[in-house]
Amino acid sequence: MKIALIGYGKMGKAIEEIALQRGHEIMLKVGIENLEDNTINNIRKADVAIEFTGPESAFENVVRCMEAGVPVVCGSTGWLARYEEAKNSCLTNKSAFLYASNFSVGVNIFFALNKRLAELMAPHKEYNVALTEIHHTAKLDAPSGTAITLAEQILDKNTQKKQWVNQPSTQAEDLSILSERIDPAPGTHIISYTSPIDDIEIKHTAHNRTGFATGAVLAAEFLHDKKGIFSMSDVLGI
Numbered sequence: 001m002k003i004a005l006i007g008y009g010k011m012g013k014a015i016e017e018i019a020l021q022r023g024h025e026i027m028l029k030v031g032i033e034n035l036e037d038n039t040i041n042n043i044r045k046a047d048v049a050i051e052f053t054g055p056e057s058a059f060e061n062v063v064r065c066m067e068a069g070v071p072v073v074c075g076s077t078g079w080l081a082r083y084e085e086a087k088n089s090c091l092t093n094k095s096a097f098l099y100a101s102n103f104s105v106g107v108n109i110f111f112a113l114n115k116r117l118a119e120l121m122a123p124h125k126e127y128n129v130a131l132t133e134i135h136h137t138a139k140l141d142a143p144s145g146t147a148i149t150l151a152e153q154i155l156d157k158n159t160q161k162k163q164w165v166n167q168p169s170t171q172a173e174d175l176s177i178l179s180e181r182i183d184p185a186p187g188t189h190i191i192s193y194t195s196p197i198d199d200i201e202i203k204h205t206a207h208n209r210t211g212f213a214t215g216a217v218l219a220a221e222f223l224h225d226k227k228g229i230f231s232m233s234d235v236l237g238i
């Protein structure tokens, strides 16, 4: 496949390495120093685009790929207020779109575990549930996209919690997400259910960025010949 990489930072570089190992060609790399190359005409030469820039630029980049009619995999977090608009643009342009807050296989299994645990814990009101996410200090958004996905999965099953808040909270209806920034943490997520009698905790720790990058390339391989809106559940069948 011919891949356009939009965003050539920590993730862009990790994705390039995995894509080359898997026999793909990187035909366009867009970083902050060559934004003039980020054109519909250039993107059109690719089979698929992979976007990892950040919260400020993701929406614009994703829509540009859709206007080019090129399937786009997006891993940027912190821009989801515009996710519905992006989906509409995908449908209008008859393109293909896959966003995931986390592309690693391990985290996607962790998502399934989180949903099941939330279901099991729902009747047990004596437990309070809270989340912690730990990332490197260069991270621009808080809470992490992964923590938001985990929180939404819990809110879906837990009738006591009404919304997530990105701070400690003593309000029963608040699902607290604590964000810690410690170098060089690539990404740790912890869900704790605590009661006066005992605690239950599940935790995912990324040791490096290889899992995110591999998942993004798998998603691109899945998406390049499709039309419509997809998720990592479609890619992994979980």
Ligand SMILES: NC(=O)C1=CN([C@@H]2O[C@H](COP(=O)(O)OP(=O)(O)OC[C@H]3O[C@@H](n4cnc5c(N)ncnc54)[C@H](OP(=O)(O)O)[C@@H]3O)[C@@H](O)[C@H]2O)C=CC1
Pocket: 006, 007, 008, 009, 010, 011, 012, 030, 031, 032, 035, 038, 052, 053, 054, 055, 057, 074, 075, 076, 077, 078, 100, 101, 102, 103, 104, 212
């Ligand atoms: N879904 C997932 O599995 C994962 C998602 N992420 C997310 O991916 C995003 C990128 O992460 P990461 O690679 O670590 O961050 P980096 O800051 O290392 O890389 C982002 C790069 O994009 C560049 N950039 C900024 N604006 C633009 C633009 N308009 N066009 C092209 N390039 C641009 C930045 O340049 P400059 O630094 O000069 O601004 C930087 O080089 C973040 O939102 C992060 O949360 C990260 C890991 C996994």
Ligand SMILES: O=C(O)C1=N[C@H](C(=O)O)C[C@H](O)C1
Pocket: 077, 101, 102, 135, 139, 140, 143, 144, 145, 146, 147, 186, 187, 188
């Ligand atoms: O910025 C990061 O580094 C990461 N961002 C994603 C997120 O916000 O959840 C995924 C991963 O945890 C690393």
